[in-house]
Amino acid sequence: MDKVKVGLVGAGIWGTMHARAYTQHPLVDLAAVCDLDENRARQVAEQYGVAHVYTDVVAMIENENLQGISVATPDATHTPIVLEAVAKGLHILVEKPLATTVAECEQMISAAKAAGVLLMVDWHNRWNPPYHHAWQAIRAGELGDVRYIYYRLSDTVYVPTKMLPWAAQSTVMWFLGSHALDTTCWLMGKRPTRIYCQKRAGMLAGMGVDTPDLYVTLLDFEDGALAIIENTWILPQASPALIDHKCEILGTQGAIYIDPTHDRSFAKYTPQTIQGFPNAPFADMFITPEIHGKQMGFAVESISHFVDCIYHNRPPLATGHDGLLNTRLIQAAEKSAQIGMPVDLGLDR
Ligand SMILES: NC(=O)c1ccc[n+]([C@@H]2O[C@H](COP(=O)([O-])OP(=O)(O)OC[C@H]3O[C@@H](n4cnc5c(N)ncnc54)[C@H](O)[C@@H]3O)[C@@H](O)[C@H]2O)c1
Known part of the structure; x- marks a missing residue:
């Protein structure tokens, strides 16, 4: 070959x-x-x-x-x-x-x-095992009709202040909100119709990184289903993991709870633990864990x-179309945060 x-x-x-x-x-x-x-x-x-x-x-x-x-x-x-x-x-x-x-x-x-x-966008949470399980269960009708998704994807303050030299030219919405929006729309499988977003700033700007601290976004879907998405870049450095990733999916026949951050499949406590990442107690078990010298993970x-x-x-x-939808949603979220009102997305399938 x-x-x-x-x-x-x-x-x-x-x-x-x-x-x-x-x-x-x-x-x-x-x-x-x-x-x-x-x-x-x-x-x-x-x-x-x-x-x-x-x-x-x-x-x-x-x-x-x-x-x-x-x-x-x-x-x-x-x-x-x-x-x-x-x-x-x-x-x-x-x-x-x-x-x-x-x-x-x-x-x-x-x-x-x-x-x-081929134009592929790296929305890799579609390969993240618990999210893929949820997607399969939803598609198989196990939850009935999905009415609500809660999605949190946040980082400790380490990411904007120590990891990304270009954090001030970006936002936690572009960096993490993009993943959260993509995964939510992918799970929901319905057309988003309206977005309402609020953001807050101050803490990171005070630390010399001029970018918002957090976004909270409410997304409406075509049949009235709702999603709340929460993204912050100001979790404490001493948090048990670099990332806090959570999702709750509520359907008419059931619910799914996903918590890859706090699933306690592994916890390590040493004298360095209190310093947080890279010595945080909950190591990455899903994204790129190294196993016998090989990089694994979704x-x-x-x-x-x-x-x-x-x-x-x-x-x-x-696909590129998934990337386009995502950028539309983020731009509309920014507009909503600016005018303090929901924004109709006007998206045709
Ligand atoms: N999928 C994920 O979960 C994930 C995680 C981290 C980063 N990212 C994305 O990956 C991208 C890179 O992020 P990063 O954290 O690796 O950033 P980084 O700052 O560590 O690396 C970016 C590199 O690109 C180089 N560069 C900039 N402009 C260039 C150009 N025109 N031609 C060639 N090289 C150029 C820079 O010199 C730098 O070495 C971003 O879009 C980021 O959002 C995705």
């Missing part, structure tokens, strides 16, 4: 995870890594045995005869990279959010369609899915 030849753009925290996932995959040749910061690209290439390093994505695409690329650069930088790659006939796996404007999402979707290439599964889609020429389970 011939290997699928791919490249990576963006060798930061999440791009490094992509590099590791690709180099572990028996059917992938990760041929090149590109980053504006050459040292970073070189470091990742050396760590994972990648032959070529670039600082210019156009040069990488022209020289490497790739079939696909991962785009793992900061949120607002995805579009020109995706368009360059699509123009050369490459399949794309782009990190969430697809883009920060609706116009850019539409541009990427129509370019990918015209070129006949974040790896979504990347493998992209490879499968290229290999078998199948459409991905998370």
Whole structure:
């Protein structure tokens, strides 16, 4: 079997995870890594045995005869990279959010369609075991009609202040709300019709990172079902995990409760525990846990899915259209927070 030849753009925290996932995959040749910061690209290439390093994505695409690329650069930088790659006939796996404007999402979707290439957005919670179980149960009708979803996805203050150098150019809504909105809509399987959002700021701005502290969003769906979504970036550093992820799904015939953060499948207490992440007691068991030197977890599964889609020429389970809906919802949420009123989404299926 011939290997699928791919490249990576963006060798930061999440791009490094992509590099590791690709180099572990028996059917992938990760041929090149590109980053504006050459040292970073070189470091990742050396760590994972990648032959070529670039600082210019156009040069990488022209020289490497790739079939696909991962785009793992900061949120607002995805579009020109995706368009360059699509123009050369490459399949794309782009990190969430697809883009920060609706116009850019539409541009990427129509370019990918015209070129006949796959455009997948990395909504990896669709591979997260408890969420996938819930999705299956809902689709099988086990809950009856879903009337309500509560969804919390938040981080400790470590993420905006110590992990993401570009946190002030983004928001917790783009970083985590995007996942929460995507997973909620995917679980619900209904058309969202109206959004009402409020946000609060002050704590992070006081710490020198000028971005909101939290968002609370109420989403209406076409048949009157509701969702409440909560995203903050100010959980205490001493929290038992870096991320607080929770979901409750209520249907006419049953309910599902998901708590991958506090499921207590593993807890470790040492003298460092009080300092929180990276010494928090509840280690990651789902996203990218390392088992016998191999990176496992649902974040790896979504990347493998992209490879499968290229290999078998199948459409991905998370598309550019899902990315477009997400960006529309976030823009409408921001508008709602600004005017203090609900915003009708006016979405046609
Ligand atoms: N799916 C998830 O759960 C998840 C988790 C973390 C990050 N992300 C997403 O991944 C993306 C990257 O996040 P990160 O945390 O790795 O950021 P990061 O800051 O650690 O890394 C980004 C890298 O991109 C490089 N870069 C910027 N512009 C570039 C360009 N035009 N060409 C080449 N390289 C460029 C930077 O030099 C940097 O090395 C973001 O869109 C983020 O939202 C997704």
